[in-house]
Amino acid sequence: MERRLAERILPDLKKKRPLEEIYKRYNKDKNISFFQFEEDLCNTFHLDKDYYETGVASNKPRIYTMALDEDFLRKRSEEVDPSKITKEEITSLETYCKKEDVFALASVQIGILKRIVYLKNTQLETSSKEHDEHQILINPTILKAEGLTKYWEACASCLDYTSLVKRPYRIQIAYQDLSGKRKKKIFEGFAATVLAHELDHLDGILPMDKALEIRWMNKEERISFRAIHGYQILKKTGNYKE
Ligand SMILES: [Zn+2]
Known part of the structure; x- marks a missing residue:
């Protein structure tokens, strides 16, 4: 349409x-x-x-989109005690990511207002729908963000809106795993873009909110468009500012 x-x-x-x-x-x-x-x-x-x-x-799970659920998607997700996350909640994230062609998902997108991010595929080169890194980050916070990149981002919650968004090249985060253990990790390159997009969801921010440019493209149009307008690294170092 x-x-x-x-x-x-x-x-x-x-x-x-x-x-x-x-x-x-x-x-x-x-x-x-x-x-x-x-x-x-x-x-x-x-x-x-x-x-x-x-x-x-x-x-089930139902994907929340800006068509019917914009108010919900705009809410800030709550910090969560990992021991209070139910098996059903994790299964819902897994189920959705397994059947859909997404890089990642924040739990708010399937109606769970907790600070949980599921990373399915953080590598641009890996296009197989079956590829699943199964990384679950709970209460992730940014410790450091560096560099500058641009990418035309799509979002399972944002219909056919495709947004050109600036993101850091490298992000260091602190988070908890499902057992509650505190960890740190560095995400670099495209993985940092995927993660930064999901971190925004936890604060109710959608890619259109910070887009330099917005286009409307269906999946096929987006694939051909991205073949020309791919992931761009502008700077690998230097503090990242929003
Ligand atoms: Zn999204």
Whole structure:
């Protein structure tokens, strides 16, 4: 679905208008069946039709997106005692990352308002959907950020918005693992971009908020666009400033 139409439909979705009504409103003169329209709409907005219509999600875990859940995504996630994180919460993160083509996920994106980040793939070269680093970072905080990079970032919660965002080249963080052990780790290059994006989610920040430029692209368009406009390293050293 093209950006202009999607942006016109977005307020109607937020108001939970019936899909039939939205179809009638936006497809008066067009030759698209309701079925086709609905499919396009569900793809564009990552919409779980059952959840939209009944409030009960058919896909578990349900991905929270700015179409229906922007207020929730804008909340700050809470620090958490690792011993209080349930097995179900970790399974939900694993399940979502396993079936979707994502680099990483913050737990707020599936409705868990705790400071948990799941890193599935932090390497740009590794494109296999099956690749899973299974790194779980709890209560991560930045100790040091250096250098400067740029990348056109997509986000499972941000529809087809693709944002050119500046990130540090290297980040040192302190975090806890699932057993509660305190650790430190350095992320460098693309891994720092992936992590910085997720750390923002923990504070309710979306990539569009700090974008130098925003474009609307579906997955295929994004792949061809990134083949030309790839990950850029501008500086490897020097303090990173937002
Ligand atoms: Zn994201």
